[in-house]
Amino acid sequence: MGEHVEDENEVYEKAPSSRVPVKEINLKEWAAVIRRRLWIILLTTVLLAVLGGLYSSQPEVPLYSSSARIMIPAATPEQLSTIKVFIREPVVLERVIQESGIRRSAGGLRNQISVGSVDNSIITIISVVDPDPAVAPQIVNAVVRVFTEEVSKRMGFNGISVLTEAVESPNPAPINPPSNRALIAGIIAGLVIGLGLALLLESLDDTLRSERDLERILGVDSLGVVPKLQRKDSFGNSRRKNEYVRGEAIGS
């Protein structure tokens, strides 16, 4: 008999864990948390959306890009990399600035230039981003010319050929058109941060909220829940005859 009872107890203790789908409860709790802390989520979302919107609406300097494609038939990958690094060396840039007479510093120019290969081949793209759509192709072509000379002078490498020269486009389009990306990013960040804050507050909040809390945490039987007063309850338009009407309170 005794053993049998123990078995039953074991079964009884195991049952809840296998029967209650944990995920579902979590989702429900999350939904409850979101509903309870909706104000903070909305607040952060609105705040960051406004910031993002302000950032979006700031006028930006339009930038134009121009590029040339060259071929560097290097013998070894190391040589190829070295030659590609050469493109943005101060030696080259100083000469470009001197010869083309543009008002840029070597360091600034270096940041404007980007070098990339097409699919790991020896074909290399040199791009320049500049606020002036006419100046960008000038710089590109100057860089290509000077760099070719410098490479042959200093490294004795002469095989560089230009596939496509940079040309000024007749109707240039800026590469950074005004967008509301910052606004969208603000909204998303606001939602994420708001949700994080809501969960943080929830984890810091240790108030009792449900009959389950009473029974689980306090270990006291729950007798029931008194719901919030509905408006129609408290201000019913049908005053009953037996309604409890108060007189004046004496003292207080």
Next chain:
Amino acid sequence: MDSRAIYSCFIVHNSPTAAAAEQYRRIRNNIRIAAGKKEQISLVITSPSPGEGKTTSAVNLAVSFAQRGDKVLLVDANVRNPILGQVFSIKQWPGLADGLASNIDFEESVYLTDIERLSIVPGGSHLPGAADLLDSQAMSEFLDRARKEYTVILFDCSAVLETPDAIALAGRCDGVVLVVSSGKTQQKKALEAKRLLDFGKVRILGSLLNRG
């Protein structure tokens, strides 16, 4: 106590069909079950901390017991800061404190209300040491007198963590109903209150979650 709070005290009386009134009736039945279905019960209504809805719950429970047909005596045991007289708009004295200090008869401290079968005992005068009277021979006599006439005796008592009154009084009654305010009562406080009640060998019939 503003008028809205006062109104919510009489939700069971004024809107018997409201969801809250329905719940109070359910809680009333659960209390009877928890108390072992005795025909006569005496209860202490309290909460861990002040302002969690004790008086509102006490009045509504009293009314719902009265609706069931019980003769109900609702006692304001909050002698330090009595409020029940205000809720029912009657004099605050003579009341429980005067009765216990044996200045007056039991009958003189009991007031009839407009609600059938519900009588109340207000807090009474501010007497020094009134709180000690709650746990005295006089209290036993008061209870014996009350039991002769009433089937349900409810004490609206101060918070457990505030004063020792609730625990002292509960020892003479069938048990305690702990009012817990949803989203306001902290677990820590509730657990501390429960520890005190357990230490006082008080029977907790159950707790009532107040969302109002």
